[in-house]
Amino acid sequence: MFASRGAGPVIAGLAAVAAFAILLETAISVGLIGGFVVAPPTAIAAALPKFFAEEAVGRAFLLTFGSTFAAAALAALIGIPVGYALYRCQLLGRAYENWIGAMFSAPLILLYPMFLVVFGRTPAVCIAMGFLVGIIPVILKTREGLLAARPVLIDVARSFGASEREILRKVLLPAARPPIFTGLRLCLIYAMINVVGIEFLANLGGLGFLVGEMFDRYDIPAMYAALICLILTSALFYTLTGRAERWLGAR
Amino acid sequence: MALTVSGVSKTFAASDGGSVHALDDVSLEVREGEFVSIIGPSGCGKSTLFQIIGGLLTADRGDVQVNGRALNGAPRDIGMVFQEESTFPWRTVLDNVAFPLELAGLGKGEREDKARHFIRLVGLDGFERKFPDELSGGMRQRTAIARTLAFQPSILLMDEPFASLDEQTRILLGDKILQIWRELKQTTLLITHNITEAVQLSDRVAVMTYRPGRIKRVIEIDLPRPRSSEIIASAEFGRYVGLLWQDLREEATRGMADSERKAG
Numbered sequence: 001m002f003a004s005r006g007a008g009p010v011i012a013g014l015a016a017v018a019a020f021a022i023l024l025e026t027a028i029s030v031g032l033i034g035g036f037v038v039a040p041p042t043a044i045a046a047a048l049p050k051f052f053a054e055e056a057v058g059r060a061f062l063l064t065f066g067s068t069f070a071a072a073a074l075a076a077l078i079g080i081p082v083g084y085a086l087y088r089c090q091l092l093g094r095a096y097e098n099w100i101g102a103m104f105s106a107p108l109i110l111l112y113p114m115f116l117v118v119f120g121r122t123p124a125v126c127i128a129m130g131f132l133v134g135i136i137p138v139i140l141k142t143r144e145g146l147l148a149a150r151p152v153l154i155d156v157a158r159s160f161g162a163s164e165r166e167i168l169r170k171v172l173l174p175a176a177r178p179p180i181f182t183g184l185r186l187c188l189i190y191a192m193i194n195v196v197g198i199e200f201l202a203n204l205g206g207l208g209f210l211v212g213e214m215f216d217r218y219d220i221p222a223m224y225a226a227l228i229c230l231i232l233t234s235a236l237f238y239t240l241t242g243r244a245e246r247w248l249g250a251r
Numbered sequence: 252m253a254l255t256v257s258g259v260s261k262t263f264a265a266s267d268g269g270s271v272h273a274l275d276d277v278s279l280e281v282r283e284g285e286f287v288s289i290i291g292p293s294g295c296g297k298s299t300l301f302q303i304i305g306g307l308l309t310a311d312r313g314d315v316q317v318n319g320r321a322l323n324g325a326p327r328d329i330g331m332v333f334q335e336e337s338t339f340p341w342r343t344v345l346d347n348v349a350f351p352l353e354l355a356g357l358g359k360g361e362r363e364d365k366a367r368h369f370i371r372l373v374g375l376d377g378f379e380r381k382f383p384d385e386l387s388g389g390m391r392q393r394t395a396i397a398r399t400l401a402f403q404p405s406i407l408l409m410d411e412p413f414a415s416l417d418e419q420t421r422i423l424l425g426d427k428i429l430q431i432w433r434e435l436k437q438t439t440l441l442i443t444h445n446i447t448e449a450v451q452l453s454d455r456v457a458v459m460t461y462r463p464g465r466i467k468r469v470i471e472i473d474l475p476r477p478r479s480s481e482i483i484a485s486a487e488f489g490r491y492v493g494l495l496w497q498d499l500r501e502e503a504t505r506g507m508a509d510s511e512r513k514a515g
Binding site for chain 2: 152155177
């Protein structure tokens with residue numbers, strides 16, 4: 001029996017991770033998976049103290065976290081108003097929706113040399129690349145959420161004499177909150193992929209650089225330790241957006 | 252006169268390139284404190300008339316006057332209750348009911364006090380902190396009514412507020428509406444297609460024709476007040492239902508034939 005309703009999913013999640021680690025360990029030890037490619041979980045665990053002691057993991061985490069957060073914040077700040085504009089101007093919305101969607105599947109990360117020229121070897125390259133890909137789901141999901149708001153709710157507000165600004169703040173944005181947050185989660189995921197990718201490709205520091213560095217040294221357990229740090233960073237973003245959504249919902 | 256509708260007409264462009272003449276020269280007057288229902292078959296333009304009176308739609312011809320003043324946009328004098336589920340799902344019952352007071356700029360304490368008063372009036376005390384998805388359909392509609400009453404309009408305009416509810420709940424909520432109407436002496440205009448509901452609640456019932464919507468006849472419901480749903484069992488109630496059905500039957504038949512022709 002779990003101590004509380006809140007602890008249940010966390011314990012279940014940790015149990016699943018533990019079960020996966022045991023399965024992986026067994027598969028590697030019986031030779032089903034090559035230990036040179038995938039490090040056994042026990043080896044990763046053993047490598048963690050040395051990895052944290054010798055590498056500047058804290059600084060790398062802050063760099064990756066900060067760049068991703070800045071890229072996503074910028075994407076939200078610009079993407080939500082753009083999504084609203086495309087909702088208000090239906091013609092533009094219909095005209096640009098497919099183009100913006102198509103950009104999502106374009107390998108924008110390949111543009112990174114140009115960004116290196118513009119911004120130099122600074123975190124601004126990661127932020128710009130993260131922003132570029134992160135803004136797309138924010139725009140699309142904001143427009144989608146606003147379009148899905150039930151017209152009767154707008155009529156209710158209008159019948160009480162609400163201004164357009166009040167309708168936006170008190171009806172449209174709360175009604176569109178779930179899709180907007182889906183867009184923000186996608187934005188964080190894709191921004192982080194780009195940030196880590198650029199850190200890896202251009203040796204710009206951060207967790208992406210650490211993964212590459214460990215691979216270059218052929219320290220496979222430490223490389224997986226760096227990857228685990230990345231997954232934990234991603235999980236942290238997921239938790240933070242969930243809390244932000246609940247906080248906004250409670251207001 | 253609390254509400255005067257004079258010669259209102261409305262035509263819409265149809266999807267097939269033609270046009271739909273929804274309302275034609277509709278005129279109606281509602282006196283202060285009166286409960287009037289407009290009844291008509293589906294597609295007769297009742298909801299169009301509701302939107303025009305509420306200021307959400309403009310008439311092609313004619314005008315609407317509220318307390319002697321011509322309508323210009325959504326007026327503060329008219330509170331609308333919509334047919335569709337219209338509570339804000341992200342707000343509690345209390346916050347839903349306080350919504351118009353929030354727009355009016357009232358402080359949190361004052362608007363919550365007022366909202367609680369109207370929540371009590373519709374019999375939802377104890378549910379202030381519940382969200383709409385935790386309530387039944389009838390309770391959600393009562394929340395919407397309380398929200399509109401909190402707006403303190405001089406005219407309450409309702410468009411088939413109980414259309415999605417079962418007959419028994421609808422009759423019981425009719426009792427609740429009668430009780431509120433007695434307490435607030437609220438001028439009320441109800442749009443409905445339900446004959447029983449119209450007779451149970453109204454002082455007068457205006458019957459509309461099928462497309463284009465016109466006022467065919469206005470029938471005075473001379474049943475004693477205060478009323479409750481028990482009146483449904485009386486012979487006099489049955490006589491009014493029969494009278495209204497005589498007028499509506501022809502219109503509803505035309506409406507059905509038109510729908511079948513379009514489907515065929």
